Amino acid sequence: xxxxxxxWSLCRRAPNLATGMPLTLLRHPRPPDLPSRRPLHAEAAPxxxxxxxTERMNLFMAVQSAMAVALETDPKVLVxxxxxxxxxxxxxxxxxxxxxGPHRVFNTPLSEQGIAGFAAxxxxxxxRPVAEIQFADYMYPAFDQVVNEIAKYRYRSGGQFHCGGxxxxxxxxxxxxxxxxxxxxPEAYFVHTAGLKVVIPRDPVTAKGxxxxxxxxxxxxxxxxxxxxxxxxxxxVPRGDFTVPLGEAQVxxxxxxxxxxxxxxxxxxxxxxxxxxxQEDGIDCEVIDLMTLLxxxxxxxVESVRRTGRCIVSHEAPVTGGFGAEVAARIQQECFLSLxxxxxxxxxxxMPFPLVHExxxxxxxxxxxxEVRLAMNY
Amino acid sequence: MxxxxxxxxxxxxxxxxxxxxxxxxxxxxxxxxxxxxxRSARGGGKSVGRQRxxxxxxxxxxxxxxxxxxxxxxxxxxxxQEAAARREVHxxxxxxxxxxxxxxxxxxxxxxxxxxxxxxxxxxxxxxxxAEAAALQHFPAAETVRRMYSTMVSLNVMDAILYAAQRQGRxxxxxxxxxxxxxxxxSAAALHHDDEVFAQYREQGVLLWRGYTFQDFCDQCxxxxxxxxxxxxxxxxxxxxDMHFHTVSSTLATQxxxxxxxxxxxKMDAAPRIAxxxxxxxxxxxxxxxxxxxxxxxxxxxxxxxxxxxGYAISTPAxxxxxxxxxxxxxxxxxxxALRCDGNDALAxxxxxxxxxERVLRTQRPVxxxxxxxxxxxxxxxxxxxxxxxxxxxxxxxxxxxxxxxLRTYLAVDMQAERQAREHDRERVLEALGRAEAKPREPPLxxxxxxxxxxxxxxxxxxxxxxxxxxxxxxxxSPSGTAEP
Ligand SMILES: Cc1ncc(C[n+]2csc(CCOP(=O)(O)OP(=O)(O)O)c2C)c(N)n1
Ligand SMILES: [Mg+2]
Numbered sequence: 001x002x003x004x005x006x007x008w009s010l011c012r013r014a015p016n017l018a019t020g021m022p023l024t025l026l027r028h029p030r031p032p033d034l035p036s037r038r039p040l041h042a043e044a045a046p047x048x049x050x051x052x053x054t055e056r057m058n059l060f061m062a063v064q065s066a067m068a069v070a071l072e073t074d075p076k077v078l079v080x081x082x083x084x085x086x087x088x089x090x091x092x093x094x095x096x097x098x099x100x101g102p103h104r105v106f107n108t109p110l111s112e113q114g115i116a117g118f119a120a121x122x123x124x125x126x127x128r129p130v131a132e133i134q135f136a137d138y139m140y141p142a143f144d145q146v147v148n149e150i151a152k153y154r155y156r157s158g159g160q161f162h163c164g165g166x167x168x169x170x171x172x173x174x175x176x177x178x179x180x181x182x183x184x185x186p187e188a189y190f191v192h193t194a195g196l197k198v199v200i201p202r203d204p205v206t207a208k209g210x211x212x213x214x215x216x217x218x219x220x221x222x223x224x225x226x227x228x229x230x231x232x233x234x235x236x237v238p239r240g241d242f243t244v245p246l247g248e249a250q251v252x253x254x255x256x257x258x259x260x261x262x263x264x265x266x267x268x269x270x271x272x273x274x275x276x277x278x279q280e281d282g283i284d285c286e287v288i289d290l291m292t293l294l295x296x297x298x299x300x301x302v303e304s305v306r307r308t309g310r311c312i313v314s315h316e317a318p319v320t321g322g323f324g325a326e327v328a329a330r331i332q333q334e335c336f337l338s339l340x341x342x343x344x345x346x347x348x349x350x351m352p353f354p355l356v357h358e359x360x361x362x363x364x365x366x367x368x369x370x371e372v373r374l375a376m377n378y
Numbered sequence: 379m380x381x382x383x384x385x386x387x388x389x390x391x392x393x394x395x396x397x398x399x400x401x402x403x404x405x406x407x408x409x410x411x412x413x414x415x416x417r418s419a420r421g422g423g424k425s426v427g428r429q430r431x432x433x434x435x436x437x438x439x440x441x442x443x444x445x446x447x448x449x450x451x452x453x454x455x456x457x458x459q460e461a462a463a464r465r466e467v468h469x470x471x472x473x474x475x476x477x478x479x480x481x482x483x484x485x486x487x488x489x490x491x492x493x494x495x496x497x498x499x500x501x502x503x504x505x506x507x508x509a510e511a512a513a514l515q516h517f518p519a520a521e522t523v524r525r526m527y528s529t530m531v532s533l534n535v536m537d538a539i540l541y542a543a544q545r546q547g548r549x550x551x552x553x554x555x556x557x558x559x560x561x562x563x564x565s566a567a568a569l570h571h572d573d574e575v576f577a578q579y580r581e582q583g584v585l586l587w588r589g590y591t592f593q594d595f596c597d598q599c600x601x602x603x604x605x606x607x608x609x610x611x612x613x614x615x616x617x618x619x620d621m622h623f624h625t626v627s628s629t630l631a632t633q634x635x636x637x638x639x640x641x642x643x644x645k646m647d648a649a650p651r652i653a654x655x656x657x658x659x660x661x662x663x664x665x666x667x668x669x670x671x672x673x674x675x676x677x678x679x680x681x682x683x684x685x686x687x688x689g690y691a692i693s694t695p696a697x698x699x700x701x702x703x704x705x706x707x708x709x710x711x712x713x714x715x716a717l718r719c720d721g722n723d724a725l726a727x728x729x730x731x732x733x734x735x736e737r738v739l740r741t742q743r744p745v746x747x748x749x750x751x752x753x754x755x756x757x758x759x760x761x762x763x764x765x766x767x768x769x770x771x772x773x774x775x776x777x778x779x780x781x782x783x784x785l786r787t788y789l790a791v792d793m794q795a796e797r798q799a800r801e802h803d804r805e806r807v808l809e810a811l812g813r814a815e816a817k818p819r820e821p822p823l824x825x826x827x828x829x830x831x832x833x834x835x836x837x838x839x840x841x842x843x844x845x846x847x848x849x850x851x852x853x854x855x856s857p858s859g860t861a862e863p
Contacts (some may be wrong), residue, residue: 086693086766107698109663110630110691138629141664177550179612181628320836349840351829355550356601356609360822360844370847 054236059229062204062237063092063169066211067130069241071100074128076165077215079105081115081132089134090171090230112138116145119166124153128165128215136172136224137184150220151195164218167211171227172200173265173316174362179355185317185348190222191294191326197221197246198294200264204235206291209244217246226265249297251304255286258310258375261301261327263290266314266363273368280369283376293323301327302334309340310375314363319347341378344371492706494750495730496720500778502787504725516732518567518725526567526724527785530559531796533583534782535803536592537755540599543811544613544759549599551613555580557722557754560781561686563587564727565749569654569735574644575623576637576655578630579614580686584656588621592807596814603820610825631657631664634683638674638744641681645742652738653681660691662705674744675712682738683746684731686721688753693766706748714744721749722781725788752779
């Protein structure tokens, strides 16, 4: 646990979070006049950073690293899915088969319902299956196994059996050329399913920490990886055993005027929008990364919105019935008297992902800034 | 007594099963013979007659089971009668299962391997004598073979150019048909032009055969505004209603049950057409495949399943995909007829598919046809297959199993002529690509069209919010006042 805490507090010291993407966090150290945020691990003793504790990785390597640690520290962990043996189409399982053997890291036949159902059986026998679905868009063939089986295994048996330890990993989101079936963000379907946890990291550090923690959870986890960042995001990631707790959001950029809430790849967009809103309009945005959508950290968001009085929630998934609706509903209930304007959503439109119009479809930084201005002038 | 009524009696009074067993076994045969008798009486099945026939058959649960004389398959009938004489009880789940005191596993390895039908060997030599070939019912006409060959060459040329175009960043994605040209073009040639085709994604050769032009292909791959889906889908996700080619979905195997439903519709319409469904051996592991096979068999749908067994599903070799004798062997488990052919022998593919098509149409029941082939290219432009297979392996197949070379030798086309044809196609594809790139894109506000038949209020609102956003951005001075979204 000390390693874990040390490493997390380490990576929370912004300088090591250098990514390949414009991670504005780096350029925006916390202004000194603001109260400090609740740390993720209040009990963690900050240790002095040393480069031997971290390693430069991009996101797919961080995912691989989490699975390697899991395989190493727990003989019950198994890694499988379509094309996993040769390293996976996104290279996330590279080298694992060679290191841990073909009985623990293997290809399955091409069937997502098979993968999910097989994983459920393993989990019910106290294994910790880390199953890959090649694209989040292909979770749907496994939908029944996830929603009716994996999620309800515990409740229907009165706690005798459960699928804790099961992690279904899948790359999600827009990449610029994915069209209808290689771009989707299906999180809302799973957030609507009691019994699951839903986790989405934003960068290599959170990818490693959250994935390792997800594998060690006592409940099944849907783990969606922002595939646009697999190679693009680079960071100093803690070596070895390192986890980030589920259910806790993180304030990435403190601000006074308006709270921007997002998760996954959208966090980069919000940080960029926050930076430009600051530069161009002098608006001070606070940016929160939820990281876990189910169960989500209402406290951090509510505390923030009570202070700023304004909120925008943003995700790539279609707006109707999206997670933003849930956040907005909670905020209006918990922060009603603090609100200066209605909670706004900057999300995907209610339509399939249109290939040639991807730039227009996605909730870009431009759209976020535009909405920030509308909110400020409400 | 109706057969349903007999079923009831059979279940409660096992010894009466004989009549029922016979009825059930032969019901289809009876239906079939009755159907074809009526059809031939009408001179080849006028749709009105056929519809009436079906209506009658379906409405007449109470209709009499035909007399034994009307039933074919005397062997089964006698087995049934013998069992009845022994007063055995047979269960509805497997009425024809005989009883035995010998406990023996049905060993998977003891099942004979299905041979692959072929007419040309690796060297392009015809394995039949000229007389035998002439006598073969569905042997393709010389003109058809030449057209198949030239289409295969064109496909090969187009694939190479569009693959390279992706590498140069001119299109965003591509998938080639290398080494599978015969399987795709040969089968397309053997289908009727208005058979409904449900493709996976590596079957652009079917469209090429049906008259889809290089321009059409390039327009789709470039996302031009005047392409049917107006650039909303990834490259190679073709679809053309007038060519009876249903739009490709990336989600594997989903098209297989669609084909079965479409086939049922054709049967209801009494249309003299079939549904043809392509898929890879990898996709055949999906649940949708199994559902589709079972539906097609039990609902008796005129669908021809065309499996391209090319040895790989991305990196996963066939040896890790299934343990049986390929895909064709599964058909028997569903009570469906199967055929296997050398997918790199265009003549064999043609004859096999034509024969299967006739059978599907005649019996109004499905057939599963497996074409053995090899994926000569990378899975797609996103793949580097050298990570999981050796270049020697690829070279071996390209050298010894190239379907284009095989047909070229058979037709005795000289290399010089093919080179000229390739050069001609190359120029036409490049021209088409250039034109497609220059074509306008759909205006962004039109992207909301086609989500529903009519734009609902919430999408109108969302479209207006995008319009307002773009206007606000345009009105702002830089830096964020660019035309970007
Ligand atoms: C439901 C689903 N799961 C996974 C994928 C990703 N995927 C695309 S093609 C492919 C392999 C398909 O292999 P096969 O069916 O043999 O066709 P081939 O590529 O060999 O022509 C996979 C796994 C997908 N498109 N859809
Ligand atoms: Mg294949």
